[in-house]
Amino acid sequence: MSYMYDEIYLAVDNIEKEFTYNHEQLLSMRKLFQHEIEKSNRNELSSLKNDRFYLPPPSGSEKGLVASLDLGGTDVRAFLIELNGNGSFRWIKRANNSLRTKDKDHDYVSEQSSTEKLFDFQAQTLATLTEDYPIVGLPMGYVFSYPVQQDGLDKAVLIRWVKEINTPGVEGEDVVGLLKQALIRNSLAEQIIPRVIMNDTIGTFMASAYIYADTRIGSVIGTGYNSAYAEANWKGTGERQIVNLECGNFDKIVVNRYDECLDAQSSYPGQQKLEKMVSGYYLGELFRLALVDLMTIDKVHTKDHNGVLFEPYSIDTRELSIIIADQSQDLTEIKQWGLVRLEMNLEFNERRAIKRLAETIARRSACLIAMTYAAILNYIDPKGKGKHVIAINGSLYKKMPGYKEWLRESLFGLLDKKWDGLKIEFLQEGPAIGAAVAACMVE
Ligand code: BGC
DSSP states (O other), X not given: OOOOHHHHHHHHHHXXXXXXOOHHHHHHHHHHHHHHHHHHHTTOOOSSOOEEOSSOOOOSOOEEEEEEEEEOSSEEEEEEEEEEETTEEEEEEEEEEESBOTTXXXXXXSTTSOHHHHHHHHHHHHHHHHTTSOOSSEXXXXXXXXXXXXXXXXXXXXXXXXXXXXXXXXTTSBHHHHHHHHHHHTTOTTTEEEEEEEOHHHHHHHHHHHHOTTEEEEEEESSSEEEEEEESSGGGSOOOEEEEOOGGGOOOOOOOHHHHHHHHTXXXXXXXXXXXHHSHHHHHHHHHHHHHHHHHSSXXXXXXXXXXXXXXXXXXXXXXXXXXXXXXXTOHHHHHXXXXXXXXXXXXXXXXXXXXXXXXXXXXXXXXXXXHHHHHHHHHOTTOOSOEEEEEEOHHHHHSTTHHHHHHXXXXXXXXXXXXXXXXXXXXXXXXXXXXXXXXXXX
């Protein structure tokens, strides 16, 4: 493709406008988000949930050898952890397996897979922990990062898959029960005992609370997006609870035509609207849709590239990180990306346009998530006087260049007061640590 300088900039300007909110729009969404929290906490219809966890925050003095299993959007991971009290811990062993491989060598999360296969795969990942390590009756915390109906410490029924996972037979089932059956099938039932199940945001909250007593929000910004927070009066009962909002489903939100297109073509149209605008699973696809638009606005040179851009989900959010990270004068990395991925020799103005597009989409994600934090903080502490730690986990937050700064700047811009006591902490492996802490508390 070859555009005049002005043409391409005008086009990017227009797309950029569609992906940018002004302060008033963000403030108004912040209010709507807060309103949804309040409604949900009053048991009124809301796009947010208000699921309490069945344990209080830890004291920080928990000790013991425990396991955790984390079923995320892309991997299943198992950990053996020693908690030493005083907020400290030591990794003993870990195992990590992808749920699907690019070459389709295996795929446990498609419609062609089965419940048994998916849960056996998790059990087999856990089995790695027991190799060369004599284990009997090891308590385990299970991190399950999908919307569930939780009816106790170790019972949670999957309401519906999200993050484009489609393994049949799991929705409507108690996933702890399914895991226990898989442990029996794999002769592990005596070694590893699932004690407690939790969402990854709750896990992140628990891990953070083990280290920082002032933890108020646990959040995951990765393949999916969600946050949990400390509620002082859960559903009017006067109880303090850690509450999972499932806030990827927030829907009082201003969307653009790319969001609409992505939603319409997704596995669950109309659901997880916020998540589809902010999380790692979807940002690459939003970028692809916008880029196709940019390339077709004027002179369409479909012959110039290999068709990758016309394949849904062909662009990974990690590629956005590479594009955004390119600080070279000549935008060499982007040039290389164009050659390898699109088989196109992108001109300099095109490379600049692509970089701006990627940044715009990633920055909008950070601003929207900041909006949700501002709403939660404003709800739990309207005067902004307290001490609060927001604990964050997730690959998008960790790896996307500029993301932390955009999020922080946008968050403070949306809080009316000074919030001197506010801290943001990144917690590597937060969910796994939190699950271990919770398992230890139950034990
Ligand atoms: C799930 C949440 C989870 C979040 C982050 C979302 O897709 O619905 O339960 O906490 O992803 O992993």
